[in-house]
Amino acid sequence: MVESQSQPTQVTAIGQRINYGPFTIETVDILRVDPIEKNARFMRNETFRQLVDNIKNDGALSQIPFCVKAGDRFITLSGNHRLKAALEAGETVLPIIYPTHRELTRAEQVAIQISHNAIAGDDDPIILLELFNELGTVSDKLYTGIDDKALAQLEAVDISQIDSVKLNFRILSFFFMPEEISELKDAFDDASKRVSSSETYLANMKDFDDLLTALAEAKSSANVANVATGLQVVLAVYRKHRDELTAHWWDKESGEMKEGKHNQWVPLSSIIDSDVVPADAAAVIKKAVTKMRDSGDLQSGSLWKAFEYWAADYLAGDSGE
Amino acid sequence: MFTGSINRDVKSILAEHSREWVGKTVYVGCSGNFNVERILGHVGISDIHSNDVSLYSCALGTYLSGGNLEVGVKDEQLAWLEPYLSGGIETIATIHMCLDYLLFLGHEEPYHKRMKLIYENQWKTLHAESCERILRVIDGFTVSSFMSGDVVDFLEAAPADAVVVTFPPPYELGYERLYKEIDSTFSWNSPSYTTFNAERFAHLTDLITDREHWMTMRDEEVEGLSEFLVGRTQTSVSAKPVYVYSGGGTVRVSRFYQKTADVPFGVCEGELDGEIRLVNLNLHQINQLRSRFLSPGIAPAKSGLQFAVLSGDKLIGAVMYAYGGTGQRVEYRGRFCDVYLTSDFAVGTTKYKKLSKLVLAVAVSKEARAMCEQEFKARLRRIGTTAFTEKASSMKYRGLMKPWKRAPGSVNYVGEFGRWTIQEGHEWWKANHSQLK
Numbered sequence: 187m188v189e190s191q192s193q194p195t196q197v198t199a200i201g202q203r204i205n206y207g208p209f210t211i212e213t214v215d216i217l218r219v220d221p222i223e224k225n226a227r228f229m230r231n232e233t234f235r236q237l238v239d240n241i242k243n244d245g246a247l248s249q250i251p252f253c254v255k256a257g258d259r260f261i262t263l264s265g266n267h268r269l270k271a272a273l274e275a276g277e278t279v280l281p282i283i284y285p286t287h288r289e290l291t292r293a294e295q296v297a298i299q300i301s302h303n304a305i306a307g308d309d310d311p312i313i314l315l316e317l318f319n320e321l322g323t324v325s326d327k328l329y330t331g332i333d334d335k336a337l338a339q340l341e342a343v344d345i346s347q348i349d350s351v352k353l354n355f356r357i358l359s360f361f362f363m364p365e366e367i368s369e370l371k372d373a374f375d376d377a378s379k380r381v382s383s384s385e386t387y388l389a390n391m392k393d394f395d396d397l398l399t400a401l402a403e404a405k406s407s408a409n410v411a412n413v414a415t416g417l418q419v420v421l422a423v424y425r426k427h428r429d430e431l432t433a434h435w436w437d438k439e440s441g442e443m444k445e446g447k448h449n450q451w452v453p454l455s456s457i458i459d460s461d462v463v464p465a466d467a468a469a470v471i472k473k474a475v476t477k478m479r480d481s482g483d484l485q486s487g488s489l490w491k492a493f494e495y496w497a498a499d500y501l502a503g504d505s506g507e
Numbered sequence: 508m509f510t511g512s513i514n515r516d517v518k519s520i521l522a523e524h525s526r527e528w529v530g531k532t533v534y535v536g537c538s539g540n541f542n543v544e545r546i547l548g549h550v551g552i553s554d555i556h557s558n559d560v561s562l563y564s565c566a567l568g569t570y571l572s573g574g575n576l577e578v579g580v581k582d583e584q585l586a587w588l589e590p591y592l593s594g595g596i597e598t599i600a601t602i603h604m605c606l607d608y609l610l611f612l613g614h615e616e617p618y619h620k621r622m623k624l625i626y627e628n629q630w631k632t633l634h635a636e637s638c639e640r641i642l643r644v645i646d647g648f649t650v651s652s653f654m655s656g657d658v659v660d661f662l663e664a665a666p667a668d669a670v671v672v673t674f675p676p677p678y679e680l681g682y683e684r685l686y687k688e689i690d691s692t693f694s695w696n697s698p699s700y701t702t703f704n705a706e707r708f709a710h711l712t713d714l715i716t717d718r719e720h721w722m723t724m725r726d727e728e729v730e731g732l733s734e735f736l737v738g739r740t741q742t743s744v745s746a747k748p749v750y751v752y753s754g755g756g757t758v759r760v761s762r763f764y765q766k767t768a769d770v771p772f773g774v775c776e777g778e779l780d781g782e783i784r785l786v787n788l789n790l791h792q793i794n795q796l797r798s799r800f801l802s803p804g805i806a807p808a809k810s811g812l813q814f815a816v817l818s819g820d821k822l823i824g825a826v827m828y829a830y831g832g833t834g835q836r837v838e839y840r841g842r843f844c845d846v847y848l849t850s851d852f853a854v855g856t857t858k859y860k861k862l863s864k865l866v867l868a869v870a871v872s873k874e875a876r877a878m879c880e881q882e883f884k885a886r887l888r889r890i891g892t893t894a895f896t897e898k899a900s901s902m903k904y905r906g907l908m909k910p911w912k913r914a915p916g917s918v919n920y921v922g923e924f925g926r927w928t929i930q931e932g933h934e935w936w937k938a939n940h941s942q943l944k
Contacts, residue, residue, distance in 0.1 A: 228767075324760055327758060343519055350633070413885065
């Protein structure tokens, strides 16, 4: 690491050259250097930020990019991120090394480009650790680009947070699948493997769209953002209009069950607008149903027939008057 | 709500340094949730003196030092909480639960009313389980004393040879804002203290550093303490670094490294060839593409769903979306947008001048919307994003989104999400923006 200098560095003058075998080392205007278009090497944001910080700290690049000449300009074969970091660090002059003995073929350029990234040594972890531990300041350690965590030098501290227990939620998942029956099972099996939840329901894609619309309208009307609360608003609307379900099996005009086969059972609430009755009334009904069952007028499993008998009797009484 | 949070790497640094203090008396200012004290106890330090001003910390500190803090209910509507304030762990659990519960009071919105009701219905069970959990975590840990009061007074009274550790919250947040709801709910013998400002913070720093052994943590570098910097940690790419200062000891740094994964598509070069489509990517894959094709100086942002944009089997760009909790700039209820386009970028290897416009046209497509709606489980009609530019507008968004709000260095844009199919968007781009370089 180079100490920051209060005086300008000595290699900032454009055009300084050193001949080095078949290469020339030259300081050029940084704006005359372009990164190579196709580059396999990428750099994560956090690594790039450190590179920029290091260049700012040093006041110059400490490794020279390798370039080829392209007319009046240069293209970097290696050192593309150094070029970008130097630009971001505010550097205006870049030292580069480039071949001057002859023009490199495309194959030679690609080979150099790959080799400069691929031909790199490995670290002995113990020596690396010893060297790293020689560093006694945060800035020196940051400069290296590695950290104590990567070198397993931060001890694990197993201290649980003092915390209260949070609300007990259950997760309800809806899976919306393609309508094709043949795909449905495979899709559901696959989806079931991907999530862990308390309950799973299947619906098709059209229902998903309808549900989203209902949720969006409910959330917007009630001014809520939470999905679960939006669903509660939808259910509140449903409860208010639950008696309308009767229309699916009951013809209001004729006063009869709708024509066509209806194989499903219907909820009592679609008859009496409620799925509950007062407890004292329930006690009377319970007594009557129990008595009918004990006397053999009803079979266990078909106790619902009590309602039909009573209703038929009532209607027969009506017709007799 | 803040109850003394310390990231795991700072805990490690504290544990390592504190081994040098075994056998000494340690004064901990701003105890919060007593994480510092429990780490000190973990390494074998037994003479620990604590301090704080918040009700929760005072109840906990008093309990850990063998006392009991009397707490009553100030708000009559919450008188039902009285039986849960019988002292000790019962009181501590109640106050901690109220840090969440009280957030839902005093609101007429259905969500808040629902959460309040559920909390009240589950309270008895949650409270019993909380008492059990807190007792299990504390596991017999104690402190020598606890002082309910101003941290400056506390540290001024600390013996000269005592170690001082304090990890104060940023003073601009302040205790009084964090615990306002709690204080208006409960009656207790609350201590008086002076609100922090820059000057008082500097005085606190002097009190800490004017001794042989000490440690403090801040979320920004402190001028004048640079020679004492012994740690710098960062636990996520978007988290602010935390700086640890101490009178001596080993220097430690930790960084956050993004994970990357290979993307199984070659990059499109030359002309587009094949159907334009979106392919889902995981976070590690999008990290790789972002590192390759975005300026490395742009800090990564969070996203909840991300796609590669392909022409045939070749990569031409990528898009990232954020919604709700995953978004950083999404404003709710349609004021800005329903979903936020965190990032959209094109590869630079094709022959086209305005490929980024095609990527954006795909980003606002019906297909993208359908996948976002399925992922985020919400109807998404408006898409928004931010262009970071010093100019009044960004040409890239022209014709696709409209400026929503301008700020120095950035412009928010909004547009219709699902304005066309990918095919229609592609046709629009071909007709208007497919000029070659």
